[in-house]
Amino acid sequence: MQNLNNILKILLENRIDFVLIGGYAAVLYGASQVTQDIDICASLNLNDLEKLRNVLRQLHPIHRINPNVQPSLDDYPKKGDLIKNYYLKTDQGVLDIIDEVISVGSYERVRAAATTIKLFGYECKVISIEDLISSKKSMNRDKDLIVLKELLSIRDKKI
């Protein structure tokens, strides 16, 4: 059975520099919606990408966007090349890595406002609730609207 917490633990144990965003961050703030993946925001230069490849190799990550062509993270992008976003399928579940959050900004911007939470014995950076609300507002999908209502209630303690 896939376990999204195992992905998070591996990233934390190996000191990958990232900020947890998306539905999983909403769960940490107390939202009740089930999310099917882990989303992180990270700065991915060549060194970061190599570190990520080494750390994630045990989870056999493949790119999942094109159902007909799903290269492994080791094979794509080629050594020395970079791509902006990584939409991966791993043995433990789906992991999306992006370098900016729509309506919020770059990794540096997201990181600067992030909250730090102790998780599994490590410090985990989580997108601030204000930035998470901004990103959910910009998405305009039904599932995001429910999470948005939950986050607004949690932030304003209208519960």
Next chain:
Amino acid sequence: MKVAQTKEQKKTDEIDCSLLEYNLTLTHEQRLENHQRAFELVQELIKARDLLNAKFK
């Protein structure tokens, strides 16, 4: 009657406030553990749906 009024007061559009209240009593790790259990249930339901769809194709 009093209970019903309280529930009504806490009812917000389409969200279950009692679930949020409960979640906020948990630690962050407990929230993730609960989410994982719900995630596994969803995965099982998806598998069952796919099996059912295959059966009727």
